[in-house]
Amino acid sequence: MAVGRVPPNIRQEVLQSWNRSAKYRIENSKHAPLVGEEGLLTRRALSRRLRRGARTALAQAGTLLRGTDTILLLCDQAGVVLDAVGDEVTLARGRENHLHLGGHWTEDVIGTNAIGTALAAGRPIAVRGPEHFCEAIQRWSCAATPISDAGSRSLLGLVDISWPSHVPQNNAVALSAALAAQVESELTHMLARERERLMEQLHLRRLRRGNEPMLIVDRSGADVFATDDFARFCDDDQTLTALRARVPDLIDQTPHTITEALSKCLPGTDLEVIATGEDAIGVLISLRRSRAHAADANADLVKIGAAGAASTVLCTQAQRLAQTNIALLIEGETGVGKTFLAQAIHRASPQADGPFELIDCSRLIAGRLCDDLAHGRIGASHGVLCLNGPGEAPPEIQKLLLNLVEDVSHAGMRVVALSARPLLKEVQRGAFRSDLYYRIAGARLEIQPLRERPDEIRPLLQQLVLSHAIENNRRELRFTSRATTALAAHPWPGNLLEMKNLIGALDALSPTGLIDERTLPPEFRHAPRPAGETLRDKERIEILEAIEAEGGNLSRAAQRLGIARSTLYLKLDSHGIPRMRQG
Ligand SMILES: Nc1ncnc2c1ncn2[C@@H]1O[C@H](COP(=O)(O)OP(=O)(O)OP(=O)(O)O)[C@@H](O)[C@H]1O
Numbered sequence: 001m002a003v004g005r006v007p008p009n010i011r012q013e014v015l016q017s018w019n020r021s022a023k024y025r026i027e028n029s030k031h032a033p034l035v036g037e038e039g040l041l042t043r044r045a046l047s048r049r050l051r052r053g054a055r056t057a058l059a060q061a062g063t064l065l066r067g068t069d070t071i072l073l074l075c076d077q078a079g080v081v082l083d084a085v086g087d088e089v090t091l092a093r094g095r096e097n098h099l100h101l102g103g104h105w106t107e108d109v110i111g112t113n114a115i116g117t118a119l120a121a122g123r124p125i126a127v128r129g130p131e132h133f134c135e136a137i138q139r140w141s142c143a144a145t146p147i148s149d150a151g152s153r154s155l156l157g158l159v160d161i162s163w164p165s166h167v168p169q170n171n172a173v174a175l176s177a178a179l180a181a182q183v184e185s186e187l188t189h190m191l192a193r194e195r196e197r198l199m200e201q202l203h204l205r206r207l208r209r210g211n212e213p214m215l216i217v218d219r220s221g222a223d224v225f226a227t228d229d230f231a232r233f234c235d236d237d238q239t240l241t242a243l244r245a246r247v248p249d250l251i252d253q254t255p256h257t258i259t260e261a262l263s264k265c266l267p268g269t270d271l272e273v274i275a276t277g278e279d280a281i282g283v284l285i286s287l288r289r290s291r292a293h294a295a296d297a298n299a300d301l302v303k304i305g306a307a308g309a310a311s312t313v314l315c316t317q318a319q320r321l322a323q324t325n326i327a328l329l330i331e332g333e334t335g336v337g338k339t340f341l342a343q344a345i346h347r348a349s350p351q352a353d354g355p356f357e358l359i360d361c362s363r364l365i366a367g368r369l370c371d372d373l374a375h376g377r378i379g380a381s382h383g384v385l386c387l388n389g390p391g392e393a394p395p396e397i398q399k400l401l402l403n404l405v406e407d408v409s410h411a412g413m414r415v416v417a418l419s420a421r422p423l424l425k426e427v428q429r430g431a432f433r434s435d436l437y438y439r440i441a442g443a444r445l446e447i448q449p450l451r452e453r454p455d456e457i458r459p460l461l462q463q464l465v466l467s468h469a470i471e472n473n474r475r476e477l478r479f480t481s482r483a484t485t486a487l488a489a490h491p492w493p494g495n496l497l498e499m500k501n502l503i504g505a506l507d508a509l510s511p512t513g514l515i516d517e518r519t520l521p522p523e524f525r526h527a528p529r530p531a532g533e534t535l536r537d538k539e540r541i542e543i544l545e546a547i548e549a550e551g552g553n554l555s556r557a558a559q560r561l562g563i564a565r566s567t568l569y570l571k572l573d574s575h576g577i578p579r580m581r582q583g
Pocket of ligand 1: 333334
């Protein structure tokens with residue numbers, strides 16, 4: 001039968017295929033085109049998941065088909081043969097028509113055939129001998145069934161059974177359909193295992209990323225998990241639907257290609273491709289909330305309260321308030337520890353697992369804040385919204401803050417405001433909205449400046465020195481009694497922030513880690529001095545200078561001073577200078 005001549009009693013579906021084939025102006029080819037070795041490798045790589053899903057079916061059926069004149073082909077969704085198994089002699093004959101690895105069997109290149117026609121029709125089909133459009137192919141009979149991906153149901157490829165047309169064979173369509181079903185079932189199992197793996201990965205990612213709103217989709221684009229707040233934060237449903245729809249087509253590309261393509265769909269999000277080995281299995285989408293912070297793990301009400309009497313009273317109140325959801329206003333000079341206290345309160349509250357969102361009100365820009373509010377990017381269903389310096393915000397921002405505070409309080413989030421200036425005074429002089437003030441000042445806590453609680457300076461210095469050493473993996477600084485006296489007498493205009501900065505600078509500058517009054521910056525050296533420097537004072541200073549000059553090496557310091565090391569030890573003890581080791 002020549003190309004274009006319709007066989008008698010043609011079946012309807014075959015006739016339709018012939019009509020399509022006629023339009024393609026196909027030459028009367030002896031064989032299907034070949035994609036070549038490299039092309040085959042690429043196609044196999046892109047279809048590695050299909051091949052993995054079909055591995056068992058091919059191995060079992062391939063063995064059973066030996067000696068039956070029948071071969072079994074696995075093709076990708078473009079009709080290219082990826083794997084060929086079955087009867088050896090028939091496989092060899094198939095090669096002559098490229099009914100073998102790399103053969104490309106769509107209708108547009110070789111006309112009606114089971115592979116191309118099943119792909120075009122999207123269902124199982126048999127094409128027997130003369131039903132093939134090209135005469136040279138009519139020596140074959142074939143039956144093929146498409147394979148759909150688990151989850152997305154998108155077309156992945158196809159299973160084809162082929163045999164010489166003179167051999168009687170009536171059950172091939174059923175066989176190809178059964179094999180396709182076996183492959184699909186294996187793909188479903190693979191997807192279930194991948195979804196389990198994605199959940200495991202999710203737990204790890206949450207440890208790393210904290211409580212950001214997150215969504216994980218599997219390779220089919222279906223949701224595996226979404227945090228409660230994800231939907232609220234990501235209100236652009238259409239964009240998200242479009243992103244989900246793109247995942248199945250992209251998932252077998254490189255992680256870079258996947259994230260590039262998907263991040264264009266949803267700007268403002270972090271995308272992470274999750275893979276096992278080389279295979280991407282899903283995508284994690286997290287919404288960036290740059291203002292969201294995990295509360296400082298060192299912020300602890302008990303520790304803060306331990307500094308002294310004033311802190312104890314403050315922290316007892318804070319502990320009680322932590323159990324409520326009342327809006328809090330924390331006031332105190334700059335660097336006094338308002339943010340630290342707010343974090344400690346959050347950590348002591350029943351909502352401690354929620355986010356601690358810190359917003360610097362002096363930096364807010366009306367347009368962006370409007371946009372963030374419109375998209376619900378600020379706030380969560382629990383946790384703390386911490387407004388730092390609302391008094392610094394201009395009137396148009398204060399108005400927006402009022403809406404924000406109402407919204408988040410309504411959603412169940414606690415509002416904590418921090419102010420370095422007494423806010424009520426700002427209200428009285430008309431610089432701060434009174435409606436906003438009364439919404440944020442449900443309860444008020446005031447942290448006294450350091451100079452008003454001098455008994456707390458030494459314990460705080462100790463605490464900060466210790467945490468500096470631990471956090472930076474450094475030695476612990478030590479202070480002579482003169483240095484401590486000078487520090488206790490300092491007015492600390494920058495409060496704890498100033499103390500932290502000083503500790504960092506001293507640690508960087510001091511070779512020995514032993515700090516004397518003379519090692520302190522000039523503004524600290526105003527402790528009351530005994531009238532007139534005694535000979536003993538001079539000796540003390542000389543010893544400290546020698547130790548400093550020798551980098552803490554006491555033997556060399558003794559040499560520099562021209563005394564025995566044992567004498568230096570005695571002098572150190574008598575002056576109350578600790579015998580510390582070099583840091
Ligand atoms: N009780 C404390 N113990 C240890 N460190 C503290 C304590 N309180 C505050 N700090 C530290 O001191 C520094 C200043 O504290 P914080 O930022 O909370 O002050 P603030 O009052 O919010 O300052 P600002 O008004 O400038 O925003 C921070 O590095 C903080 O970690």
